[in-house]
Amino acid sequence: MDTENLIDMANRIGDFFDSMPDREEALAGVADHIRRFWEPRMRRALLATLDDAPDAHATAMSDFVREALLKHRERLMPAAVAS
Structure with a gap:
């Protein structure tokens, strides 16, 4: 998966979403969009960048997106696949 x-x-x-006047609604909007339209493996890969190498991607990921991901992480994490 291409992290960049x-x-x-x-x-x-x-x-x-950053242009919305209500910051909390905007942060939730980012998370909701990613949750609804991104495949689970894409969401896992994006969230992994926050854990694996937060400094390596710090300049590339906007502070607003980072805040949205951290605030709504539980909603974004795909359910575990039962085996």
Whole structure:
């Protein structure tokens, strides 16, 4: 999975929602969009960037997107697949 591309897509989503006047609604909007329209493996990969190498991607991921991901992490994490 191309992490740079995922971050770029998340930032573009963040740019759209960041213009909303209600910050909490905007943060929730970012998370909701990613949850509804991204595949589970894409969401897992994006969230992993926050855990695996937060400093390596710090300049690429916007602060707004980072805040949305951290605040709504539980909603974004795909359910575990039963085996």
